[in-house]
Amino acid sequence: xxxxxxxxxxxxxxxxxxxxxxxxxxxxxxxxxxxxxxxxxxxxxxxxxxxxxxxxxxxxxxxxxxxxxxxxxxxxxxxxxxxxxxxxxxxxxxxxxxxxxxxxxxxxxxxxxxxxxxxxxxxxxxxxxxxxxxxxxx
Numbered sequence: 481x482x483x484x485x486x487x488x489x490x491x492x493x494x495x496x497x498x499x500x501x502x503x504x505x506x507x508x509x510x511x512x513x514x515x516x517x518x519x520x521x522x523x524x525x526x527x528x529x530x531x532x533x534x535x536x537x538x539x540x541x542x543x544x545x546x547x548x549x550x551x552x553x554x555x556x557x558x559x560x561x562x563x564x565x566x567x568x569x570x571x572x573x574x575x576x577x578x579x580x581x582x583x584x585x586x587x588x589x590x591x592x593x594x595x596x597x598x599x600x601x602x603x604x605x606x607x608x609x610x611x612x613x614x615x616x617x618x
Contacts, residue, residue, distance in 0.1 A: 487608030491543035491551070494604055495536040498558070501597070502529045502536075512576065516594065521571045528561045528568060535561075540607060548616075552611040555602050562598030 504530050509522045516522075535557035542550025569591045571582065 486545075487604060487611055488543050490604045491608050492540055494601055495539040495543070497597075498532055498539075498601060501594075502532055506527060516576070519576070521568055521575055525565060525568045525572070528564045531557050532561050537572075543605070543608065544584040546612055548612045550608045551605045551612070555606050555609070558598060558605075562601060566591070566595055566598065573601045 504528055509525050513519065513522050513526075535554045538550040539554035542554065545589065569587075573587055573591070
């Protein structure tokens with residue numbers, strides 16, 4: 481995949497990026513909860529990040545110890561919760577009122593970047609999982 485990159489460090493980096501992005505997102509969403517009060521979309525976004533944090537730890541362990549089932553857990557959780565987060569982010573764009581149009585444009589661009597990030601989250605661990613299964617078959 482992608483220039484035959486070594487999958488193990490890519491998986492660990494992906495997990496660390498997911499934890500970093502999740503920490504920033506949850507902090508920002510907690511700020512919005514404090515600022516705007518109770519919002520179901522914000523609470524749903526916070527809840528969707530919890531399995532991603534847990535699965536990121538599984539991804540690190542699975543990549544370092546070469547356990548394909550933990551990589552599969554990450555792929556499934558990242559696609560399901562990542563898809564849910566994309567839907568939630570669209571809902572937040574609609575229902576969370578912002579005062580300026582340029583903030584909406586920045587949020588839309590960040591959402592597109594997040595969409596691409598979700599697919600990268602799943603691609604490298606899946607490729608590494610297939611690589612491990614091929615090694616076990618030989």
